[in-house]
Amino acid sequence: MAWRRITRSFVSLKARATVSMIALLFAGVGSITLLLMNRVEHDALKDLRNRELTEAVRTAMLLSRAMVDLQQALSLAEPQITIDTLWNFNELRQFIETKTLLRSLFSSVFIARSDGQVLIITDTKGTRRPTAFLGDREYFQATIHEARPLFSPPISGRLTGEPVIVLTQPLRNAQGVYGVLGGGLSLTRRDLLANVVDQQDSDDNTLRVVTDKFGIVIAHPNQSRLLKSLSEEPRLAQAFAAWLAAGQPVEPSGIQLPQANELVSAAGVPGPDWMVWRVRPESELLTPLHAARREALVRALVLIAIMSLLTLTFLYWLLRPLGLLEQRAKHMFDRRYPAAEGWPDAVGEIGELKEVLKQVGMQRLQLEAKHDELLKRLESVLSASPVGFAFTRHRTFVLVSQELCRLLSKSEAELLSASTQSIYANPDDQARIEQQALSAFRAGQSYVGDWELRRGTRDSSDKGSTFWAQMRASPVDANNAAAGTIWTVTDISDQRKKHQALEWSAGHDSLTKLANRRTFEQEAAALVHPLSGRHDAAIIYIDLDHFKPVNDLGGHAAGDAMLIAVAHAIHTAVRASDLVARWGGDEFAVLLNHCDATAALRIARNILAAISGVSIEREQQHFSVGASLGVANLYPDLQTLSAWLAEADLACYEAKAAGRGTIRSSPQRTPAATGGAAHRDSRY
Known part of the structure; x- marks a missing residue:
């Protein structure tokens, strides 16, 4: 009894569908594995982006503090330079030579009058009186007019001939600004990031770049890129374009920018309004994750393949009667096969479906007999009809009358094997008459129209004569255009000629x-x-x-x-x-x-x-x-x-x-x- 109950349960199509669904659930292992690995990869990449952004912000803040310290060093030296000192070169030399710390902080230190004439400079070449003039430099003019410390943009130094950034400190008294104390940072001999980058964070693949607020490079491992646009750096070109599109924000809290296969973080440097750019390859973190994902997917695919093979074998055994039923159903309307024979033995839902199809086959025989009888009657009516008659579907003739064959000078076989478009004198009329007829059918009316038709030809050189016909059409089913259309065709060539003659006479x-x-x-x-x-x-x-x-x-x-x-x-x-x-x-x-x-x-x-x-x-x-x-x-x-x-x-x-x-x-x-x-x- 227990075995019989188990057998009956498996006879049910629902039970077999349940077994198939279980197999599909097992097949989902691969999808779940892939989703989990993608999530791990996404989270790891997100953590790395946040860490890189934090490092860029930290570097920017340290660089800002370093620049503030440099500016403060200049401001501490300002009170020691009086207006009288500017006119005594020996006192200026003594002042600069005693400022060992100031000279160690800057590549060059200079003092200039308010009109821009440089009075003294000290750099690697020593202390000397130059002939340089800085009155036309925008940063120098701004220092004089605004009477406050400033940072110059990256420029080619007039005093040293090297790319530099100049920090200025106005020399002031009660009457105003009478001079400028300046310190130059050579971009070729001094790395702005050297004192702010943690050595433990350094590696060969991480790129750090400093630019001004316009994207001009002022610090780069490759000195040939100094004073050039950041757009020329391949690892930052896409990120730089996105930064420009965003309005060139100098954001101290940092921003993340898109760059193919790279993690790009940037942060603004408060004070000089510079930007610190940090680039690190995504592959450094993702390579081990990709390897783990490939291994997990291979194992999941092996498991899925085994489960799929077992499922297919089981389904083939279960659904074999359904396949036999399908083969028999394909010949259900073939008169060579008796309607009650050839059906497979099956139980359950398949057995019930077999009985339904078998009944349909029996009813089909009865309907075909009635259809043949009706068709014979219809052919008799058509042969006696004084007007042309046609039944069309999908632009082909399904049924035509003898009168229509006579009007078109074509045999029934020629019409049934031809497209309906072939009877029109103008091939474009087919689309126009279809549109007009469809509009009439939608309005619940029959269609009536006059069209020029072409008669059949005797040979390839004969184009055939034409005549005017009145065509009437009614749909078999107004709601289903595919059901076909019934047409009547009447030759109205004589009536049309008479009408045209009357119109001309009038x-x-x-x-x-x-x-x-x-x-x-x-x-x-x-x-x-x-x-x-x-x-x-x-x-x-x-x-x-x-x-x-x-x-x-x-x-x-x-x-x-x-x-x-x-x-x-x-x-x-x-x-x-x-x-x-x-x-x-x-x-x-x-x-x-x-x-x-x-x-x-x-x-x-x-x-x-x-x-x-x-x-x-x-x-x-x-x-x-x-x-x-x-x-x-x-x-x-x-x-x-x-x-x-x-x-x-x-x-x-x-x-x-x-x-x-x-x-x-x-x-x-x-x-x-x-x-x-x-x-x-x-x-x-």
Whole structure:
């Protein structure tokens, strides 16, 4: 009984999943090991950073105290130098030579008057009277004007010729500053950090640098870097850039700065406002930690590999029936496999799943039988349909009717193997019709639109003819575009041609084939509209002269022939972009767009000459006509089309009154460019 209960417990998929989860927990050993080692490494690195920062702050404070001591040494010597002493070189020499401590603290000691003239200096070369002048040095001027001790920036010494830092002490009395006592620290012969760095803290890999507040190096193990920017030090370039970006803080409490593979700490030196930089490689601490981490990871990986192998073996044994079930399920819709056969023996959840899939297979047979019957009925309906029908999904034809095949001149096999994009005359129409149809479906409506389609081709050299079709579409499922779309296609080429013919007739004169008055007024009104962006334009109004005798003597047939000939003559005299219209009877009008007044008169002359050259023969009679032309230019103060047309009509009337066969411009406003009244008097 106990064995049976154990067997039943392992039959449960949940129990087997629990066993798998236990295996996964064991696999987590590696992750935990890695996390712990990373935490130890992080904490150790943090402690090292704090220790390095503390050391940088300590060094800065010691350096500050050392500089204060140097400054104090100068201040203690100040009272012993009176204004009278400055004028007695022997007394100055005696004073300096007795200051053994002062000379030992500085590389050089000098005394100068307030005007900058150096009176005496003592250094390694001895005590002497130099010819140097310091009155133009900023630190010297600041000492005189502010009457307080100062530190100079790192400079090239004028007295010694070496890079130095100068400490100054003003010599003062009741009247003010009368001189300066200065001490120079040679940066090449004296290490500023020599007396403040603990020997126990020294090692070959730790770099200590001192810079001024601008980042100029004043102390470096490599003297070739003195007075250069800290940006040239490879081990501090990144940290220096970060310090500059932070605003160059001189922080006595210290700051930590980023530098690849290095620990960088910096601290400000109170007083001279210098910066102490301390650099130490991270690898000094992390190397043993990395070795320990690698060893721990190797052991964890070995353990994980063993546990994974055992887990896979166990899972394979447990899930083998599930694998057999998967293989059978892949053929569940294959008619070569009987629906009730080939299923593996299994119990528990896998056994229940097997029974469900088996039932699905049986139901599939029933649904396929019904589907085949329904498909046969649908094919019968499609074959009798008078319109093209198609069912599409993912831009492919799934089902097409015989009528659609006839319209597209393609076989059913050709359509079913082709993309829906192939039927459009313009390949880009596929995306446009899909977008429009989708918008209609989202609004709960069917789609209707007219599109140009392409018929099939006989061979590769035949591009196929096109026709216009009305296409209607409805979604199989409005909420699921992947379900497909049902289309109906009707040839509307004849209706479209008739519609286009009606549209053309509505805008043209049936006799001359010119634009009619309505079309002319629509085009002209668009130029007058305030939003059209006005430019040069003109109207030429044409009234035929001596046309009545043509009708009276030759009849209406002769009159019609004359009107057709005049229309052709006008067309030959204007630009291709100009609009020629029959205004009515024997009157015509020309709309000149993008045409100034001078060009408008030139075109009017060409029209008059062309009309004057028109002649026809009817029943052994010779007929010809003339014309009177009025030109009206579009000016800013013409606000309506009626006003523009009225000016053209008035100009034409003046041409008639002047004896016909002439051209007149609008009498209200003749631009200077046209020659004024001279154009209105043009006569042909």
